[in-house]
Amino acid sequence: MSPVRAESRQLLESPRRQLRSVCKTPYRVLDAPDLADDFYLNLVDWSSTNVLGVGLGSCVYLWTAHNASVNKLCDLGAPQDQVSSVSWVQKGTTLAVGTTTGRLHIYDATTLTLLRTYSQAHNQRIGALAWNAHILSSGSRDRMVHHRDVREATHRPFKRCTGHKQEVCGLKWSGDGGPQAATLASGGNDNKVCIWDLRGSRRAAAGRPIGPGSGNTSGSAGEDAAGDAPLWKFHEHTAAVKALAWDPHVSGVLATGGGTQDKHIRFWNVLNGSMLNELDTGSQVCLLILVKSTITDFGARFAT
Amino acid sequence: MVASLTGHTHRVLYLAMSPDGETIVTGAGDETLRFWNAFPKRENTELKRESRLDYGRLIR
Numbered sequence: 382m383s384p385v386r387a388e389s390r391q392l393l394e395s396p397r398r399q400l401r402s403v404c405k406t407p408y409r410v411l412d413a414p415d416l417a418d419d420f421y422l423n424l425v426d427w428s429s430t431n432v433l434g435v436g437l438g439s440c441v442y443l444w445t446a447h448n449a450s451v452n453k454l455c456d457l458g459a460p461q462d463q464v465s466s467v468s469w470v471q472k473g474t475t476l477a478v479g480t481t482t483g484r485l486h487i488y489d490a491t492t493l494t495l496l497r498t499y500s501q502a503h504n505q506r507i508g509a510l511a512w513n514a515h516i517l518s519s520g521s522r523d524r525m526v527h528h529r530d531v532r533e534a535t536h537r538p539f540k541r542c543t544g545h546k547q548e549v550c551g552l553k554w555s556g557d558g559g560p561q562a563a564t565l566a567s568g569g570n571d572n573k574v575c576i577w578d579l580r581g582s583r584r585a586a587a588g589r590p591i592g593p594g595s596g597n598t599s600g601s602a603g604e605d606a607a608g609d610a611p612l613w614k615f616h617e618h619t620a621a622v623k624a625l626a627w628d629p630h631v632s633g634v635l636a637t638g639g640g641t642q643d644k645h646i647r648f649w650n651v652l653n654g655s656m657l658n659e660l661d662t663g664s665q666v667c668l669l670i671l672v673k674s675t676i677t678d679f680g681a682r683f684a685t
Numbered sequence: 686m687v688a689s690l691t692g693h694t695h696r697v698l699y700l701a702m703s704p705d706g707e708t709i710v711t712g713a714g715d716e717t718l719r720f721w722n723a724f725p726k727r728e729n730t731e732l733k734r735e736s737r738l739d740y741g742r743l744i745r
Contacts, residue, residue, distance in 0.1 A: 407692055407719035418695065418714035425699035425712045433701065433710060435718065446703065665696070 411444065413437055417463070420623060420640065420665070421508045421522075421550040421570065426476075428469035432490055434476050436464030441478055443490055454493055455486070466519075468510035471556070477517055479507025485519060487531060499536050502527065511552040513563050516579075520549030526567055528579065542577055544611040545569035553625040555635075555651075564612070564651060566635050568622030574637050575611035576651050613654045619643040626669040638666025690721055 383390060415438035417424060424436040433444040439457040441464055444450070457464065457480060466479035474490040485502035488495055502519060509520035520526045524545050527538035544567065551568030565577040615637070624638030624646075633652040639645050644664055648657040695714030702709050709723045 403690070404722045404725070405690060407690075407721050409720040411718040411720075413712060413716050413718045416699075416712055416714075416716045416718075418698065420698060423699070425701045425710065425718070427701035427703055427710065429704045431704055433718075435712070446708075 417465075420621070421548055423466040423468070423509055423550075423623075424464065426467050426469050428474065428476070428490070429472050430474055430490075432469075432474070434467045434469060434490070436467045436478065439463050441467060441476070441488075443493075452493060454488055454490065455495065465506045465508050466510045468512060470512045471514070477510050477512065477519075479510050479519060479521075481506040483507060483521060483523070485517075485529075487517070497531070499529070501536070502529075505548075508548060508550050509552040509567070511554050511565065513554040513565070518552055518554070518565060520552045520567055520569075522548040524549065524569075526552065526565075526577070540579060540609070542567075542575075542609055542611070544575040544577070544614065545571050545573060547571040548621075550621060551623040551625045551637075553627060555627040555633075556629070564633075566625045566627070566637070566651075567611075568625050568637060570621040572616070572618045572620055572622065572639070572643070574613075574615040574618065574622050574625070574635075574649070576613040576615075576635070578612045613649075613651060615647075615649060615654075615656070617647055617656060617659075618645065620665075624666045624669040636669050638662070638669050641665040690723070692719055693717070 413435060425433065427433050431446040433446065435442050435444065439460065439462060441454040443452045443454050454476065455478070461482070462484070463481045464478055465481045468477045476488045476490050478486040478488065483501065483503035483505055485499040485507060486495060487497050503521035503523050503525065505522035507519050507521045511518045515530055515532050516528055517531050518526060518528050524543065524547060526542040526549055528540040529538045547570035549567055549569050553566050555564045565579070567575045567577065618637065618639040620640035620643035622637050622639055626636045628634035628636070633650060634657065635649045635651055637647050637649065644662050644666065646660045646662055646666060646669065650657055693711065693713035693715055697711050697713045699712035700709060707722060707724050707726060708720055710718055710720050712718050
């Protein structure tokens with residue numbers, strides 16, 4: 382017999398939840414003059430080879446992590462042309478650079494050389510870029526998402542996707558299933574999230590298992606089911622969606638974060654188009670990374 | 686929420702994670718890039734402590 386009640390004993394005997402200790406001070410601060418204060422751009426990307434690419438004004442700088450050296454990759458030269466997005470290929474040293482005039486450059490970072498230029502990639506600025514092996518997808522203020530195979534000689538995209546009614550500011554390929562089976566998520570200033578499948582697969586007509594009244598299925602089909610229409614379109618966000626992240630562990634789970642008016646992170650099952658969960662973060666969500674079942678959200682907090 | 690990292694004097698707009706997953710870098714309107722050791726590998730330090738090459742532990 383114990384003088385301690387059963388519930389209390391259970392409480393005492395259960396292992397204490399280990400709190401993650403996160404260092405609250407940055408271990409390094411670098412000056413980034415002319416780093417644009419623009420929600421719709423994507424100017425910082427870290428490569429698999431441990432090089433950080435940063436777009437500053439009309440230049441792109443590379444910061445190598447292991448020796449902290451800085452290299453200037455390029456200067457666009459024209460004062461009216463600024464860097465609006467940078468993106469590394471998943472594996473390797475190839476960097477794609479999008480500009481405010483809609484040009485697209487591809488560089489090799491080891492030799493600091495320009496590999497090719499698409500001078501008329503988009504009509505307006507390119508704020509989002511995403512690689513899937515040799516396919517480069519670009520999202521622009523002209524509301525389009527273009528897909529180009531960088532091995533092909535032609536400058537024309539092999540596919541153009543129209544799903545957003547305003548600027549496309551977030552693009553993310555899912556890594557699961559290999560490059561052949563990947564799905565692309567795009568977020569726009571029209572507060573919509575679109576899911577694309579380049580293989581052209583579409584939901585069967587019976588793929589609407591739950592009626593509109595049940596409120597469980599939140600994705601809606603594109604107007605045209607053929608090819609260029611999104612597989613799913615999510616309407617729940619009430620502000621621009623820039624932050625997109627695929628779950629590295631569960632196939633087909635996507636997290637999206639909304640801007641100033643919305644402040645929510647939402648989780649989606651892309652396989653059946655349902656919303657799994659939503660979180661109120663209390664601030665604009667600019668970017669999301671999913672790491673080992675931990676969600677990291679970065680809001681626009683003014684810290685003093 | 687696990688942690689809130691403060692220090693930027695303007696809104697944070699850019700974020701990237703290092704390939705080993707330990708470090709994140711944030712870029713903000715205050716024109717700085719800040720590197721945070723947000724996800725230190727806890728297992729690593731424990732493994733090091735239990736190293737079989739630690740001969741001090743083998744002497745009885």
